Amino acid sequence: MFIVTIHDLNRLPEIKEAGADAVIFGVEQISIRQSLLVSFDRIQDIVAKCHHLGLKAYVNALRFFMEDEMDLLEKFLEVCAVSHVDGIYYSDEGVYYLARQRKMESLLIYQPETLITNHKDIAFYLGLGLQSVSLAHECSLEEILKMTETNKNVEILVSGYFSILYSRRMLVTNYLNAIRSKENGHGHKFDLIESTREQRMPIFEDDYGTHIYSEAPIQSFDEFSALKNHGIDRFRIDSLFFDDDWTISVLKAYQESGSVPGSNHWYYQKTIKKKEKSHE
Amino acid sequence: MNKIELLAPAGNLEKAKIAILYGADAVYIGGKQFSLRSRASNFSLEEMKELVDFANRHQAHVHVTVNMLPHEEDLEGLDDYLCALDRIGVHAIIVCSPSIMMRAKELGCQYEVHVSTQHSSTNSKALSFWKEKGMDRVVLARECQMAQIEAICQQNILPVEVFIHGGMCISFSGRCVLSNHMTLRDANRGGCAQSCRWKYHLMDQDKECSDPSNLFSMSSKDLQAVDQIEDFIRMGVASLKIEGRMKSAYYLATVVSSYRYLIDQIYKNGKATTEDLQRVKMEISKAENRPTGSGFYKGLPGYDVQLYQDHDETVTQEYVAIVLDHDPQTKMATLQVKNHFLPYQDLEIFGPHIQSTTVHVDAIYDENDLELKVCNQPMQIVKTKWEGPIEKNAMIRKIRVV
Numbered sequence: 001m002f003i004v005t006i007h008d009l010n011r012l013p014e015i016k017e018a019g020a021d022a023v024i025f026g027v028e029q030i031s032i033r034q035s036l037l038v039s040f041d042r043i044q045d046i047v048a049k050c051h052h053l054g055l056k057a058y059v060n061a062l063r064f065f066m067e068d069e070m071d072l073l074e075k076f077l078e079v080c081a082v083s084h085v086d087g088i089y090y091s092d093e094g095v096y097y098l099a100r101q102r103k104m105e106s107l108l109i110y111q112p113e114t115l116i117t118n119h120k121d122i123a124f125y126l127g128l129g130l131q132s133v134s135l136a137h138e139c140s141l142e143e144i145l146k147m148t149e150t151n152k153n154v155e156i157l158v159s160g161y162f163s164i165l166y167s168r169r170m171l172v173t174n175y176l177n178a179i180r181s182k183e184n185g186h187g188h189k190f191d192l193i194e195s196t197r198e199q200r201m202p203i204f205e206d207d208y209g210t211h212i213y214s215e216a217p218i219q220s221f222d223e224f225s226a227l228k229n230h231g232i233d234r235f236r237i238d239s240l241f242f243d244d245d246w247t248i249s250v251l252k253a254y255q256e257s258g259s260v261p262g263s264n265h266w267y268y269q270k271t272i273k274k275k276e277k278s279h280e
Numbered sequence: 281m282n283k284i285e286l287l288a289p290a291g292n293l294e295k296a297k298i299a300i301l302y303g304a305d306a307v308y309i310g311g312k313q314f315s316l317r318s319r320a321s322n323f324s325l326e327e328m329k330e331l332v333d334f335a336n337r338h339q340a341h342v343h344v345t346v347n348m349l350p351h352e353e354d355l356e357g358l359d360d361y362l363c364a365l366d367r368i369g370v371h372a373i374i375v376c377s378p379s380i381m382m383r384a385k386e387l388g389c390q391y392e393v394h395v396s397t398q399h400s401s402t403n404s405k406a407l408s409f410w411k412e413k414g415m416d417r418v419v420l421a422r423e424c425q426m427a428q429i430e431a432i433c434q435q436n437i438l439p440v441e442v443f444i445h446g447g448m449c450i451s452f453s454g455r456c457v458l459s460n461h462m463t464l465r466d467a468n469r470g471g472c473a474q475s476c477r478w479k480y481h482l483m484d485q486d487k488e489c490s491d492p493s494n495l496f497s498m499s500s501k502d503l504q505a506v507d508q509i510e511d512f513i514r515m516g517v518a519s520l521k522i523e524g525r526m527k528s529a530y531y532l533a534t535v536v537s538s539y540r541y542l543i544d545q546i547y548k549n550g551k552a553t554t555e556d557l558q559r560v561k562m563e564i565s566k567a568e569n570r571p572t573g574s575g576f577y578k579g580l581p582g583y584d585v586q587l588y589q590d591h592d593e594t595v596t597q598e599y600v601a602i603v604l605d606h607d608p609q610t611k612m613a614t615l616q617v618k619n620h621f622l623p624y625q626d627l628e629i630f631g632p633h634i635q636s637t638t639v640h641v642d643a644i645y646d647e648n649d650l651e652l653k654v655c656n657q658p659m660q661i662v663k664t665k666w667e668g669p670i671e672k673n674a675m676i677r678k679i680r681v682v
Binding site: 092136179 | 351352377380382399401402404406409412425450452454461464466468469471481484489490491495497580581583
């Protein structure tokens with residue numbers, strides 16, 4: 001199953017034609033790190049459009065919700081229920097609790113970007129009745145295959161940039177204010193380059209904080225067969241910082257054994273646990 | 281309602297005992313397995329047992345961090361470790377992985393299971409979720425503001441623990457792998473390289489928006505919540521947590537005793553006076569090596585709560601000696617030197633039961649009764665006649681010129 005993000009809803013038929021099984025869109029006040037944001041009153045219509053084309057419709061509810069936002073969250077879940085969305089991505093346990101009260105837990109996909117790094121935690125979350133769990137990006141291919149020996153109902157980001165830091169602070173605005181710059185840091189994509197290196201990491205500040213992304217978009221063309229043959233069936237493609245043409249080319253590449261620029265080095269990289277080991 | 285708990289960090293046995301002696305109701309430590317601060321100085325099981333026995337004698341608790349996010353290779357030995365902690369008699373474990381939380385409960389371990397701040401619990405519904413799973417306490421996300429914490433506490437779902445002092449992650453806890461990408465050191469398995477504090481060029485495509493002489497950084501000032509303690513007590517927060525398992529014994533003694541004094545004053549008088557707050561802030565400043573701010577407790581942090589310029593984080597030279605023993609008859613004090621200092625000057629002493637007091641020190645002698653011109657060998661044992669308040673484990677420091 002290919003689950004993809006979308007920029008222009010007019011491109012839904014092409015996205016479907018290219019091989020997508022589901023699209024993810026964002027909702028104002030609810031989503032973060034999403035290419036398309038719509039208002040609450042458009043959700044039902046968009047879901048209907050997706051279903052008409054034979055696409056599932058997923059919604060991004062990935063941010064953390066503060067105590068004074070529980071009414072907002074309840075309203076969002078109500079709209080999702082009425083609109084018959086097929087899935088909701090979340091990372092705040094409060095979302096699960098409220099969704100479960102409405103018997104909507106089977107719509108949920110736990111997607112904290114990090115955290116899910118072993119089979120026991122996969123089993124815990126699937127045991128809550130979720131639709132799926134998204135694996136941490138920092139796991140190698142070997143680790144992914146090992147931790148999904150028994151539970152295959154996981155989701156993997158196979159192409160696209162992914163978040164490596166999520167802060168509640170307005171880090172870009174704060175810095176520009178500190179240096180008395182007239183630049184506007186909010187709602188605009190910048191890049192960070194560490195002072196001794198060359199790689200760029202996209203950084204984006206929205207109303208809910210600051211997000212820093214991987215130094216390259218992941219791509220999994222060499223690993224795709226191994227993942228599929230292992231029994232994993234949910235593959236996410238995130239077009240943030242790209243466009244729908246990119247998504248279509250990526251979808252085709254996965255189905256026709258092609259490739260699109262990106263990096264797969266995380267699949268072959270082992271991280272170090274102990275500080276001392278880094279000096280060995 | 282139980283009295284609020286003052287919870288202090290400790291990187292080794294000596295620091296843990298100092299924290300308890302100086303007024304911590306509980307200490308949290310890491311073992312040699314499954315802990316986020318993966319350093320060689322973490323506690324062995326034998327050291328934990330010694331600490332638990334010490335803590336029990338002082339009516340204090342020991343919490344153990346089991347807060348690593350394990351990969352498959354890290355899971356081996358988990359059951360044995362959880363059961364060992366139970367046999368030792370620790371009061372609680374602090375955990376991020378839900379499967380580890382549940383496993384501790386399944387094994388019938390008697391200690392409490394606290395949900396780590398790594399889960400970034402920001403609302404009461406998240407607390408309700410953890411309560412349903414059988415957890416005993418939640419460490420709130422540091423991003424919660426005062427009114428939000430109060431609203432959560434009012435619902436009385438689970439005991440709530442909040443940070444009041446120490447280093448702050450710039451990101452939501454657990455949601456940062458910057459270190460993994462910059463250094464291969466896994467932030468969620470104890471190897472965080474604090475890459476957020478490094479310097480970066482901020483680029484808008486090919487245009488540099490950063491100041492080349494003051495590059496972009498994400499370093500936060502340390503948290504210092506002296507002004508908020510009274511409110512936390514009023515709200516019904518269960519535990520006030522000081523961050524800093526890497527901090528020195530001197531830092532711990534200063535910070536713990538300061539908050540201890542403030543908490544006790546508030547319980548005694550019903551509130552903290554302006555003088556109380558000023559006194560505590562002054563005391564704490566004697567051990568701080570990094571600027572502090574209020575974190576999220578005064579709203580969304582602006583640039584004034586971040587650090588952009590390079591700054592010295594040198595260990596303070598003010599702490600000069602610790603009291604090993606004293607003879608009330610002869611008034612001779614036996615001290616262990618910590619940093620360079622001279623005889624024949626005014627110094628300041630503070631201790632578990634001694635408020636900061638200035639004392640004039642005259643001649644100082646080595647163990648062979650030879651008078652010293654200077655004390656400049658750390659760990660050296662020296663003696664001096666002490667005409668002022670003194671107790672074992674009290675600390676002596678230079679007087680800062682303001």
